[in-house]
Amino acid sequence: MYYIIEDTINGILMGSIYGLTAMGLTIIFGVLKVVNFAHGSMLMVGMYLAYWAVTLSGMHPYLAIVLVAPAMFLFGYTLQNFVIKPIFIAEKNVREPLTVIIVTTGIWYILDNLTLLIFGPQYRSLADNPLNGQMLEIGEMFISVPKLYGCITAVITALGVYWFFQKTDMGRAIRATSMDREAASLMGINQYKIYNVAFGIGAATAGIAAVTLVPFYNVFPTVGVLFDIKGFIIVVLGGLGSIGGALAGGIIIGIIESVGPQFMTATWTEAIVYGLFLVVLFVKPSGLFGQKHDW
């Protein structure tokens, strides 16, 4: 019995980190209406940034947030402004331009291969960071401390992003653009600038997710791919464009992955995750958690 509670708790913790890795994907989709296939690669870039920041300076791994989040915001903003925006402008009259998806796929390949070229294929880890291997002991249960930190960070980030979208002028303009681009432009909103900011925020959340991962997760050039696939499943489960949905979707996957192996082999838990994904796609394509965009 204890095992199941312990696994559930650790599943929730890891799942909320999954949710955090997918948050940017859902934000970017909600506003630009395109799937960003480079999202996992942005996470990977964030992980290298965090890894080197901590390794070179010896700072606490979580302190890297103050560096990685703004750097990733700038990275996302610039990427959208100089690489993706021109395609949007060229395809002005297309509602969901396929070429943009192709471009994000190209960015994914370029980032992953560039990283491979610069840093090589080896796995890197922050072996002697203060969170590594830390466990919290509650009765007979062991709770992973770095994952607990990650979970708290995920919740704070979700609340912060939600607050920003609800309560600031820029946040309202982003929501307006996500609902009706043309009407938004009649309010004086430059949709391309909004895309830049949304992409920047998406990249920044990937950067925050990266910081929560490096204390216990290996860094390597294709690390993003693992999270990409999970990310797509999570945002479909939670509802494309929904921030709370991303967290909830992540937690569902985290629990299945962590409790499942008590009852079956790991391949089966994966089958359950994909099965759930397909069922949701067929039965409730807007996701388990309601509206198309809840912000």
Place this chain on the structure above:
Amino acid sequence: MSLLEINNIDVSYGDVQVIFDLSLKVEKGEVVSIIGGNGAGKSTLLRAISGLMPASSGTIAFHGVPIQAEPPENVVASGIIHVPEGRRLFSLMSVKDNLLVGAYNKRANKDVAETLKNVYKLLPRLQERENQIAMTLSGGEQQMVAIGRGLMGQPHLLMLDEPSLGLAPILIKDIFETVRKIADQGTTVLMVEQDVKHSLSLSDRGYVLEHGRVVMEGKAEDLIDDPHIKEAYLGI
């Protein structure tokens, strides 16, 4: 110098030309109506002015400054606010958030609180409903939000595209009274309407658009009495 001066514009959707060699003027303080049947090009004309659908030739000047090549956000910044056909509210946002987005442009953003107070005074219903999600409002309330959202942008020229569309007669009266009040408070109004009687009776001047061309223009009271208009638009 007129507030808005359009000279000989052509507008096309791809290969299909919709507006032909159209010229039009709006003076400061006027209420001007554009009337015409379905597909005459009324909405397209407003879209050309607001920069959504740039004219392929001709000029549009506002306060004497050419704007025909400007994107919508610059046109808004110059003081033209376009309340589009079909209201186009931000459907999942609250009434208040819709209004606040209306004040996004820099000029209006400086005194949002003040403008919001004035809009609530003009449209008290919106204050009662400020936390309601726009999608769940009645058609009349939605139109009020659309107009209020336009006013939040502090227009020098307010362009309304068929504000009475799809509303019950009693609400239509409300809407036109509201437009009258807005004009009385000093905002210049350019209004597209199919409810010819109501719109002309509160306008100073009118233009009649048919197949993308101005076929008639003049003082509103003269247009109301015109036999062609009586027959074609008033069904008398």
